[in-house]
Amino acid sequence: MFPCYNDSGTIINLIRDISFELDKYLKNYEVIVVDDHSTDNSRELLLKEKESNNRLVLVFHEKNKGYGQTILDGMNAAKFDYFFYTDGDGQYSVKDIGGLIEKIEKETVLVNGYKITRNDPLYRIIIGRLYNLFMKFFFGIKLKDIDCDFRIIKKSVFSNERFYSKSGTICVEMVKRIEMKTRNIKESPVHHFERQFGTSQFFNLRRLFFVFFHVIKLWYILILRRK
Numbered sequence: 001m002f003p004c005y006n007d008s009g010t011i012i013n014l015i016r017d018i019s020f021e022l023d024k025y026l027k028n029y030e031v032i033v034v035d036d037h038s039t040d041n042s043r044e045l046l047l048k049e050k051e052s053n054n055r056l057v058l059v060f061h062e063k064n065k066g067y068g069q070t071i072l073d074g075m076n077a078a079k080f081d082y083f084f085y086t087d088g089d090g091q092y093s094v095k096d097i098g099g100l101i102e103k104i105e106k107e108t109v110l111v112n113g114y115k116i117t118r119n120d121p122l123y124r125i126i127i128g129r130l131y132n133l134f135m136k137f138f139f140g141i142k143l144k145d146i147d148c149d150f151r152i153i154k155k156s157v158f159s160n161e162r163f164y165s166k167s168g169t170i171c172v173e174m175v176k177r178i179e180m181k182t183r184n185i186k187e188s189p190v191h192h193f194e195r196q197f198g199t200s201q202f203f204n205l206r207r208l209f210f211v212f213f214h215v216i217k218l219w220y221i222l223i224l225r226r227k
Helices: 011-022 042-050 067-077 094-101 122-139 170-181 205-224
Strands: 002-004 031-035 056-060 082-086 110-115 150-154 185-190
Touching: 002 011, 002 067, 002 082, 011 031, 011 042, 011 094, 031 042, 031 067, 042 056, 056 067, 067 082, 067 170, 082 094, 094 110, 094 150, 094 185, 110 170, 122 170, 122 205, 170 205
Parallel strands: 002 031, 031 056, 110 185
Antiparallel strands: 082 150, 110 150
């Protein structure tokens, strides 16, 4: 599954590339794209691609709902037991999905990627490291790289769960909810590339303020209230 927001420069190639990779491992699968009300020509490109790709499932938001809701809507649309997602901006190599698939065993609930090297501007690398340290300290998360949005999840782990996050904190919430339930988690190295198109929707001051607010509330819901 790919969340898409103004990713017209990358999204079609990602759909085709991941289909090529999944054909090596699976007979039945679907590729879901949830477009979060893009303002470029992403929707037109996706509809055109759908005409020749019967595995492609499209979900269109009629207003911008945020990264968290986009991921949840993609997961809700998925019909198979395992759900994979990564970003639609092309910074992760979908060729690495094979490494995740090969780690799945009967009891595996989560296979999470971790970046071999982060290819971003220095300020994003610093913020990313601080974000990881912050989440590990306050939420007790054990993953190497919580900021790596390249993961396969067994959907049944979220049966009857209600999620709070509508922003990028959805990653923290999902992983923490999984870690509270099971230790059947594995990790796999993945490649990370410089962004070639568009701009990050996460790393700007306005969004960072709201992320900080959501993190505090999420900490209250998942940690303090449970105690």
